[in-house]
Amino acid sequence: MENIVSIKGLSKAFGSHRVLKNIDLDVKKGEFITIFGPNGAGKTTLMRIMSTLVEPSAGSISIDGFNVKDDPVEIRKRIGSISHETYLYSELTAEENLRFFGRMYGMDKNHLDDRVDELIEQVGLEYRSNDRVGTFSRGMKQRLSIARALIHQPPILFLDEPYTGLDQHAASTFESVLRGLDAQNTTKIMISHNIDRSLKMCDRVLILNNGKIVFDKLRHDVGSIDDFKATYESFVHE
Amino acid sequence: MIRSLHIAAKDLKAEFRTKQMLNSMVIFSLLVIVIFSVSFGDLLGDSETVSQLAPGVLWIAFTFAGMLGLSRSFASELENGCLEGLKLCPVDRSAIYTGKAISNVVIMFLVELITIPLFAVMFNYNIQGLLGLVVVIVLGTIGFISVGTLLSALTVNTGTRELLLPILLLPIIIPVIIPAVLATGKILVNGDISDISGELRLLLVYDIIFFVIAQLVFEYAIGD
Numbered sequence: 001m002e003n004i005v006s007i008k009g010l011s012k013a014f015g016s017h018r019v020l021k022n023i024d025l026d027v028k029k030g031e032f033i034t035i036f037g038p039n040g041a042g043k044t045t046l047m048r049i050m051s052t053l054v055e056p057s058a059g060s061i062s063i064d065g066f067n068v069k070d071d072p073v074e075i076r077k078r079i080g081s082i083s084h085e086t087y088l089y090s091e092l093t094a095e096e097n098l099r100f101f102g103r104m105y106g107m108d109k110n111h112l113d114d115r116v117d118e119l120i121e122q123v124g125l126e127y128r129s130n131d132r133v134g135t136f137s138r139g140m141k142q143r144l145s146i147a148r149a150l151i152h153q154p155p156i157l158f159l160d161e162p163y164t165g166l167d168q169h170a171a172s173t174f175e176s177v178l179r180g181l182d183a184q185n186t187t188k189i190m191i192s193h194n195i196d197r198s199l200k201m202c203d204r205v206l207i208l209n210n211g212k213i214v215f216d217k218l219r220h221d222v223g224s225i226d227d228f229k230a231t232y233e234s235f236v237h238e
Numbered sequence: 239m240i241r242s243l244h245i246a247a248k249d250l251k252a253e254f255r256t257k258q259m260l261n262s263m264v265i266f267s268l269l270v271i272v273i274f275s276v277s278f279g280d281l282l283g284d285s286e287t288v289s290q291l292a293p294g295v296l297w298i299a300f301t302f303a304g305m306l307g308l309s310r311s312f313a314s315e316l317e318n319g320c321l322e323g324l325k326l327c328p329v330d331r332s333a334i335y336t337g338k339a340i341s342n343v344v345i346m347f348l349v350e351l352i353t354i355p356l357f358a359v360m361f362n363y364n365i366q367g368l369l370g371l372v373v374v375i376v377l378g379t380i381g382f383i384s385v386g387t388l389l390s391a392l393t394v395n396t397g398t399r400e401l402l403l404p405i406l407l408l409p410i411i412i413p414v415i416i417p418a419v420l421a422t423g424k425i426l427v428n429g430d431i432s433d434i435s436g437e438l439r440l441l442l443v444y445d446i447i448f449f450v451i452a453q454l455v456f457e458y459a460i461g462d
Contacts, residue, residue, distance in 0.1 A: 053325060076328040087323025091252035103244045104327040132255075141318075148323075 004029045004156060004187050005050065010059035012045055019045045021211040023059070029155070030185040034198045037208035038236050043191040046208065047160050050189070051081055064155060077105065080149035080157045084164035086141045087148060090134030094125055094144050097133055098151055105152035112151075119147035123177055139170025146177050157181070159190035163197060171197060195232065199225050207235050241329045245337025250344060252314070259310045260345055267303035267353045271295065275360035282362060292361045293422035296353070297415055300375075301382065301408075303349050308386040309403050311342055312394035321394075325460065335456035339387040339449075346379045366429025374425060374434065377441035378418030384448040385410050391459040414444050 005027035012020040019042045027033055037043045048054040050061060052072035060067060066074040081087075088097050095116055102112040120129045123143040133141060142162065149157060163171055178188070178201065192198040199205065205222050207215035214235045222228045253259055274295040281287050315321035324334055354375075358365050365371060389406050393399040421437035431438075 051326060053322065073328045073330070076326055079326075081323075081326050083319065083322075085319025085322065087319050087326070089248065089252055089320055090317060091255045092248070096248075096251070100244065100248050101323070101327065104241060104324070104329060106241075106328070 002029055003027060004064055005189070006062045007050075008060050010046075010049065010061060011057050012042070012049060012054070013057045019211055020049075020056075023211075023213055025206075025213065025216075027187060027189060029187055031204055032188040032190070032202045033204040033206060034190045034192055034202040035206045035208050036192060036195065036198070036232060041208045042211045043208050044160060047158055047189070047191055051079060051158055052076055077152070078154055078156055080152070080154035081160070082142075082145055082149045082157065082162050083160040084162065086133075086145040088133045088141060088145060091132060093130050093132055094120065094136075094147075095129045097144065098147055101148050102151045107152060115151060115153075119150060122180060123147045124173065137170075138165045139167065139173065142166055142170060142174055143177060146174065150181070153184070154186070156187045156189070159188060159192075161191055161193065163192060163194045175201060195229055196225055199228060207232060209236055239333075239336070241327075242333045242336035242340060245324070245334060246340035246344070249314075249338065249341035253341070253345060259307045260348065263303040263307045263345070263349045264352050266306055267299040267349050268356055270299040270302065271353060271357050271360055274298075285362075288361055288363075289423060289427050292357070292363070293419045293426060295361075296357050296422060297378070297419050299353055299357075300346070300350060300379070301411070301415065303353075304346055304379075304382055304386060305404050305407060307342065307345055307349075308383075308390040308407070309393075309400050311338055311387060311390045313399065316394065321460065331457040331460065332453045334460070335387060335391070335453060338391075339383055339452075342383045342387055342390075343379060346383060347376075350375055350379065363426060365426065367425045367431060370425040370429065370431035370434060371422065373431065373438060374418055374421040374441070377438060377445055378414055378421075381414035381418075381441060381445045381448055382411055384445060384452050385414075388452040388456060388459055391456065414441065414448075417441050417444075 003026045005025070007023055007025040010020055010023040011018065023046065035043050045054065049056050049068065050063065052068050052075050055069065063075045064078045068075055092100065098116045098119060099112060102115060107115065120126055123146055125140060125144060128136065128140065133144065136144065162174065166174060175197070190198060190202065199219070203219045205217055205219055205228065206213055215231065275282065278291065312321065315324065357363070386407055389403055393402045393406065396402055417437040417440045421434040424433050425431070
């Protein structure tokens with residue numbers, strides 16, 4: 001299977017502090033990878049560089065054939081981002097938020113109308129589609145943020161700590177929406193601290209520690225959740 | 239350009255729902271007019287004194303009300319990380335600037351539209367040359383907002399943005415405010431637009447310079 005994300009020799013420094021150190025990573029089309037790591041390991045910086053929000057200090061990143069430095073706009077067309085921040089406007093309704101972001105992705109009106117209806121139904125918010133987002137619960141906002149990230153049908157989805165603030169029910173709903181993407185072969189790269197939930201979702205596991213990838217295995221080679229927790233502790237507290 | 243209009247439409251829709259920015263700007267602007275007119279007292283009977291003082295009062299009201307609005311302009315994008323959401327969209331950074339500037343200009347025009355009738359009443363003006371006055375206000379506002387929107391983005395992540403924005407903005411917009419005040423004074427007395435052609439040209443040049451520079455440097459203002 002072809003690589004949709006290819007990272008070679010990536011480093012990032014803020015002043016004299018090196019956050020990422022010579023990272024190499026290839027992600028295949030349709031793969032769901034989860035990156036674990038302690039606070040300050042460089043996970044969010046890696047995600048922000050892949051999302052074109054931060055420029056790398058050295059190395060190259062290619063996403064769907066485009067380089068982050070040379071073609072950031074082309075890359076933004078191909079990625080959807082879900083974070084613990086919802087990127088939603090509280091004063092606008094659920095539908096208005098989706099329409100706004102759809103227009104920003106240059107979608108035409110007819111396609112956008114259909115896509116908004118489809119996504120609102122997919123995330124189970126039909127009954128609140130005309131309510132202001134400011135009145136939504138955290139779980140509802142997070143479900144709507146999935147719809148926002150998927151509005152332009154991106155082939156790659158970045159998820160940065162998506163479980164933050166979600167209760168058990170909201171997290172399960174969130175996961176079922178994510179599983180619904182499997183049929184579309186969407187590539188998913190997730191950063192998480194929630195080992196119990198994230199490990200069930202992904203098919204490849206990475207541990208980033210102190211700016212380096214110290215562990216990279218397929219999910220079925222990792223063993224049980226408890227086995228992985230022990231592995232994680234051993235790498236992080238080395 | 240179309241995406242800038244979508245951003246402006248989104249901002250205006252959100253603002254007209256809450257009226258947070260508009261209400262505070264209108265109230266502040268009206269208070270300035272009322273306080274100055276009351277404090278001038280008997281001087282208001284002397285038309286020559288009024289014609290020297292009133293244009294400055296009008297632009298004080300516009301400028302400080304505008305700064306209130308500008309300090310909120312990008313702050314509203316911080317809630318829920320919306321600014322980052324915008325930066326993730328496949329649009330040029332300058333389109334975000336243009337969209338925010340358009341919505342700020344529209345809100346400023348509304349504030350000015352409400353302020354001018356009260357100004358005319360409180361300072362006993364029978365406004366002549368309305369067209370000239372409109373042209374001066376439009377050009378002055380565009381120049382003010384062009385710089386203000388950029389500085390609003392630049393200061394949004396600072397803890398003291400309400401303090402920092404006026405400190406940075408006021409010295410930079412002096413080239414806009416001085417010709418705007420002079421032109422307003424002349425047009426209120428004579429009502430003849432040909433008398434203010436020099437000031438209008440100056441305002442137009444500053445508007446173009448400020449808008450172009452702001453477009454070019456905006457990417458760095460909102461960068462990480």
